[in-house]
Amino acid sequence: MGLFSQNNGFDRNPGLGMEIAVGTTATLISFLAILLIPVAGVVAGVLTPLPTLLSLYRRGRPVGYWGPGVTVLAGVLLLLVLGMPQIVPYFCLLLSMGVLMGLGMRRQWSIEKTIGVPTLFVFVVGAFLFWLAAGDSETGFAGFVEEDLRNSIRAAMQQYGGEGEEKKVLEQSLQNMVPFLVKLLPGAAVSTTLLAAWFNIVAARRYCRMARLPFPVWGQWLEWKAPDHLIWGVIAAGVMLLVPGKTLTVVGLNLLLILATVYLFQGLAILGFYFERWKMPRAMRLLSYGIVLLQQFATMAVILLGLFDLWCDFRRLTRKPAESP
Numbered sequence: 001m002g003l004f005s006q007n008n009g010f011d012r013n014p015g016l017g018m019e020i021a022v023g024t025t026a027t028l029i030s031f032l033a034i035l036l037i038p039v040a041g042v043v044a045g046v047l048t049p050l051p052t053l054l055s056l057y058r059r060g061r062p063v064g065y066w067g068p069g070v071t072v073l074a075g076v077l078l079l080l081v082l083g084m085p086q087i088v089p090y091f092c093l094l095l096s097m098g099v100l101m102g103l104g105m106r107r108q109w110s111i112e113k114t115i116g117v118p119t120l121f122v123f124v125v126g127a128f129l130f131w132l133a134a135g136d137s138e139t140g141f142a143g144f145v146e147e148d149l150r151n152s153i154r155a156a157m158q159q160y161g162g163e164g165e166e167k168k169v170l171e172q173s174l175q176n177m178v179p180f181l182v183k184l185l186p187g188a189a190v191s192t193t194l195l196a197a198w199f200n201i202v203a204a205r206r207y208c209r210m211a212r213l214p215f216p217v218w219g220q221w222l223e224w225k226a227p228d229h230l231i232w233g234v235i236a237a238g239v240m241l242l243v244p245g246k247t248l249t250v251v252g253l254n255l256l257l258i259l260a261t262v263y264l265f266q267g268l269a270i271l272g273f274y275f276e277r278w279k280m281p282r283a284m285r286l287l288s289y290g291i292v293l294l295q296q297f298a299t300m301a302v303i304l305l306g307l308f309d310l311w312c313d314f315r316r317l318t319r320k321p322a323e324s325p
Contacts, residue, residue, distance in 0.1 A: 016059075016066070023051030024071045028078060031091055035084070046196045049098030050203050056102025057204065058213065064102065068095050089129050097122050097193075101200060111218045112227075115197040122193050127186075146182050150175060187254030191261040198265060222273040223317055226262050231310055233259050264299065266306030268292065273315050 027048055034045030055067030075091050097118045104114035134144035157171045181188075208215045218224075233255060240252030268289070275285050292298045305314070 016063070020055075020067045020070050023055055023067045024074050027051045027071045027095070028075055031075065031094065032078075035087065046199050047203060048094045049101065049196075050200050052095050052098030053102040053105070053200055053204055054207060056099055057105045060106055061103075068099060071095060086133070090126070093122055093125055093129070096125075097197070098200070101197060101204075105201075105204070105216050108216050111201070111216075111221075111224070114216070115194065115201060119190065119193045119197050123186075123190050126189065142182055145185060146178055149178050149181060153178070183250045184253055184257065187257030190258045194258070194261045222269055222276060223315060224266065224269045225309060225317070226266050226306070228310060230259060230262060231307075234307070260303050263306035264303045266309055267302035267304075268306075270305055270309060270314050271302065 027050075030045050030048040030050075033041035034048070035041070037044075052068040052071065056064040058064065059066075072092060072095060075095075076088055079085060079087050079091065100118040100121060101114055104117060109117070130145065131141055134141040153171065153174045157167060157174075205215060205221075207213075237252040237255040237259065240248040240255070271288065271292070272285075275288070280288075292302050309315075
């Protein structure tokens with residue numbers, strides 16, 4: 001039966017129709033923000049899977065599928081009207097991410113599995129969709145991705161208008177970095193998906209608190225830490241960077257990107273632990289988290305904080321066994 005009763009159809013829940021309508025609207029607005037507002041729209045678009053996650057978590061099967069089912073139909077029709085049929089698979093992919101997270105939470109998966117499984121699924125299926133889209137490209141997969149990234153940069157720069165010299169220099173610098181960025185795309189894609197899954201779980205936790213809904217028993221989030229054996233991945237990535245060979249260097253950089261995201265989560269948990277201990281006001285906490293996520297030096301510092309927690313145990317979570325009398 002899970003956390004909730006399965007007897008929750010339309011006949012027993014008159015408000016279910018309104019819930020589906022609100023969830024569908026919120027999903028479409030979030031997804032359209034990605035398409036219509038370059039760069040800034042991605043922030044809102046991150047929460048595209050959230051209504052689907054909540055629908056599956058609250059309602060379970062089969063009633064929980066009504067929300068994403070209606071959303072898929074509405075989204076497909078809207079994208080067809082807008083002349084964007086090629087975007088439909090990616091829209092469905094984001095909804096499937098919400099489905100997996102919602103079912104994982106309902107089945108009491110661990111927090112690592114609830115975030116990791118949807119991330120892996122989205123990455124594998126997304127890479128396959130990109131490969132299919134590049135099938136007719138004369139430049140191959142890498143060339144297709146590179147051209148797509150160049151077009152995205154142009155669109156983002158045009159969005160902010162202006163013809164100043166600084167803008168031209170910035171755009172040219174970004175264009176020159178494209179070949180290098182394409183090589184880091186696998187790690188960046190996994191890292192971005194991990195962050196998106198994490199944001200959705202955080203938002204779902206907040207919603208459940210406000211709606212007084214039970215939440216998976218994951219222990220104290222502020223005490224979360226990455227598995228100790230992940231440090232071997234960091235060591236392996238470092239060795240790859242030192243060994244001559246472009247392929248190993250690229251693999252090492254991609255692996256570091258992914259592991260850095262994991263240790264960023266641990267660093268944020270450490271910050272949250274001390275924010276709670278110091279009784280820091282909520283506004284100050286939000287400002288601090290915003291600085292960490294948007295300022296690269298602050299981000300790097302928090303990543304290192306999470307990494308060195310393996311040895312320093314900043315939160316003193318490791319308790320020494322009591323001495324025998």
